[in-house]
Amino acid sequence: xxxxxxxxxxxxxxxxxxxxxNVVAELGTSLSEMGHSRAVVVTDKFLAEKTDMxxxxxxxxxxxxxxxFTDVIxxxxxxxxxxxxxxxxxQSADVLISLGGGSAIxxxxxxxxxxxxxGKILDHExxxxxxxxxxxxxxxPTTAGTGSEMTMVLVVKDPARGQKTFIGSYFLHPDLAVLDxxxxxxxxxxxxxxxxxxAMSHAIESLLSNLRNPFSDGYSLEAxxxxxxxxxxxxDKPDDLLARGQMLIAAAIAGSAFSNAMVxxxxxxxHTVGAKYHIHHGTANAMFLPHTMRFFTDVSADRLALxxxxxxxxxxxxxxxxxxxxxxxxxxxxxxxxxxxxxLSDYGVTEADLPAIADMALTDGSIIYSPKPVFDxxxxxxxxxxxx
Amino acid sequence: xxxxxPSDEWTTAYQEALNASESYKEAGKNWTHGPIALVVKAEPxxxxxxxxxxxxxxxxxxxxxxxxxxxxxxxxxxFVITGSYAQWKMVMRKQLDPxxxxxxxxxxxxxxxxxxxxxxxxxxxxxEATSKVDxxxxxx
Numbered sequence: 342x343x344x345x346x347x348x349x350x351x352x353x354x355x356x357x358x359x360x361x362x363n364v365v366a367e368l369g370t371s372l373s374e375m376g377h378s379r380a381v382v383v384t385d386k387f388l389a390e391k392t393d394m395x396x397x398x399x400x401x402x403x404x405x406x407x408x409x410f411t412d413v414i415x416x417x418x419x420x421x422x423x424x425x426x427x428x429x430x431x432q433s434a435d436v437l438i439s440l441g442g443g444s445a446i447x448x449x450x451x452x453x454x455x456x457x458x459x460g461k462i463l464d465h466e467x468x469x470x471x472x473x474x475x476x477x478x479x480x481x482p483t484t485a486g487t488g489s490e491m492t493m494v495l496v497v498k499d500p501a502r503g504q505k506t507f508i509g510s511y512f513l514h515p516d517l518a519v520l521d522x523x524x525x526x527x528x529x530x531x532x533x534x535x536x537x538x539x540a541m542s543h544a545i546e547s548l549l550s551n552l553r554n555p556f557s558d559g560y561s562l563e564a565x566x567x568x569x570x571x572x573x574x575x576x577d578k579p580d581d582l583l584a585r586g587q588m589l590i591a592a593a594i595a596g597s598a599f600s601n602a603m604v605x606x607x608x609x610x611x612h613t614v615g616a617k618y619h620i621h622h623g624t625a626n627a628m629f630l631p632h633t634m635r636f637f638t639d640v641s642a643d644r645l646a647l648x649x650x651x652x653x654x655x656x657x658x659x660x661x662x663x664x665x666x667x668x669x670x671x672x673x674x675x676x677x678x679x680x681x682x683x684x685l686s687d688y689g690v691t692e693a694d695l696p697a698i699a700d701m702a703l704t705d706g707s708i709i710y711s712p713k714p715v716f717d718x719x720x721x722x723x724x725x726x727x728x729x
Numbered sequence: 730x731x732x733x734x735p736s737d738e739w740t741t742a743y744q745e746a747l748n749a750s751e752s753y754k755e756a757g758k759n760w761t762h763g764p765i766a767l768v769v770k771a772e773p774x775x776x777x778x779x780x781x782x783x784x785x786x787x788x789x790x791x792x793x794x795x796x797x798x799x800x801x802x803x804x805x806x807x808f809v810i811t812g813s814y815a816q817w818k819m820v821m822r823k824q825l826d827p828x829x830x831x832x833x834x835x836x837x838x839x840x841x842x843x844x845x846x847x848x849x850x851x852x853x854x855x856x857e858a859t860s861k862v863d864x865x866x867x868x869x
Contacts, residue, residue, distance in 0.1 A: 351833040468842045469834040507842045706846035
C-alpha cells in the first residue's frame with residue numbers, strides 16, 4: 342500500500358491509558374498522581390442504579406469522590422451537557438470521570454469545556470477553536486465500540502436547531518483512559534455485537550479514508566485482526582475476560598485510527614438511518630459495511646486486500662481485487678455469525694425511501710473523506726439498496 | 730500588477746473573481762448560513778502587524794460584500810476560520826486543503842462544522858477563485 346509524495350498528517354490521541362481486569366480499582370491512585378482531589382463521575386441512571394459499576398468507582402475514589410451526575414442521555418443534548426457542567430461546578434470538581442459508552446464520555450468532554458471556558462457548550466461550537474487545556478477528564482468505557490475514550494471530538498445535539506454539531510480539539514482528548522474488561526462482561530449480546538461492529542467499521546473505514554496515514558493504517562489493521570478473532574468469543578462466552586479485554590483494546594485502537602483519519606460513506610449512511618429510523622449505530626454500520634467495501638473495491642483494492650489479510654483470509658495467488666471482494670464477503674458472513682442479520686426493511690425502510698436516505702447521507706460530513714468522490718445520489722442509493 | 734495579500738484591494742479583487750466564477754455560483758447556490766470571516770494571524774516579521782480578518786458575505790452563490798475588518802467584528806460572524814499567514818498561503822496555492830486543514834488543527838474553525846463540510850465543493854471553489862487574483866505574498 343503506497344502513500345502519495347505529498348503525504349502530510351497530524352496524529353494525536355489520548356496520552357495515557359491503563360488496561361487490565363479490575364484496573365478501575367487503581368483509579369484513586371491515578372488521580373492522586375495527577376494531583377486531583379475532587380472527582381465528579383458522569384454516567385447514566387442505568388449504570389448508576391442497576392449495576393455495581395458506580396459503586397466500584399466510588400470505592401476506588403474514596404475521599405476524592407465529589408458526586409455523580411447520573412443524567413447522561415443517549416445522543417447528549419446541549420442542555421444535558423450544560424446541566425452536568427453546572428452540577429460539577431457546584432461540587433467544585435477538579436476532574437471528571439466518565440463511566441459508560443460514547444454518550445457518557447462525550448457528555449464529560451462537553452462538561453470539561455464549559456467548566457473551563459464558561460458559558461454554554463454551544464458557545465464553543467467549532468473545530469480546533471479551543472486554545473488551552475480543558476478540565477481534566479478520565480474516561481472509563483463500559484462498551485467496546487465507540488472508541489470515544491481515544492478521540493478529540495464530541496457530538497452534541499441541538500434540539501432547537503434540530504441538528505447535531507461537533508466540537509473537536511486536541512484539548513478534548515481525555516487525559517487518561519481506563520480500560521477494564523470486567524466492566525464490559527455484563528453487556529448484552531446484541532449490544533456487544535453491534536458496538537463491536539462499530540469498532541470494525543471505524544477500523545475499515547479509516548483505512549479507506551483519504552486522510553489515512555501510516556499510523557492510522559497500522560492501528561486499523563491491528564484492530565481488524567483483534568475484532569475478527571475476539572468478538573465472536575465474547576458472544577459465545579460473555580465472561581471471557583481475555584476476549585472482552587481484547588475488544589476494549591481494539592475499540593480504543595480503532596478510535597485512535599478514525600479520530601485521525603476519519604470515516605467514510607459507511608458512517609454517513611449509518612448516521613442517516615440512525616437519525617431517520619432509530620437504527621442502532623453499530624447495527625447500521627454492520628448492515629452497510631460489506632456493501633461499502635464492494636463499492637470502493639475499484640479504487641481501494643490494495644487497502645481492502647490488507648483488510649482481507651487482517652481478517653485471516655489467505656491472499657497469496659489472488660489479485661487485490663479478488664482479495665477485497667473476499668474481505669467484503671467475510672464481513673457479511675461475520676455479521677451472520679455474530680447475529681447481526683438486520684436489514685433496512687426490518688425497520689420499515691422501502692425502495693421509495695432510498696432517495697431521501699441518499700440525499701441526507703450526501704450532506705453528512707463523513708462522506709467527504711471517501712476514497713473516491715461520492716456526489717451521485719444514485720450511487721449512494723445503490724449501496725443502501727443492498728441493505729434493504 | 731500583483732496585489733498584496735491581505736489588503737483592501739486584494740479583498741475587492743477576490744470578490745470580483747468569486748462573483749465571476751460560474752462554478753462557485755453553482756456550488757454555493759444553497760449557502761444561506763451567513764458570512765464567513767477568514768482571519769490571518771499577525772506576522773510582524775513580514776509586515777502583518779496584527780490579526781487581520783476579511784469577511785465574505787456569502788449568500789446563494791454570490792459574494793454580496795467583502796471587506797477587511799478587525800478581530801472583534803470577525804468574531805461576531807457565524808463562521809470564523811483562523812490560520813497563520815503561511816497556512817493561508819498554502820491554502821491559496823492548493824498545498825493545503827481547507828477542510829483537511831481544519832481537521833488537522835492547522836486552521837481553526839469557530840462555527841458549525843457539519844454545515845461547512847456539506848459545502849466542500851463550494852470551499853474548493855472559494856480556493857480556486859483566489860488563483861484568479863494576481864497576488865503578491867508579503868513573505869516573497
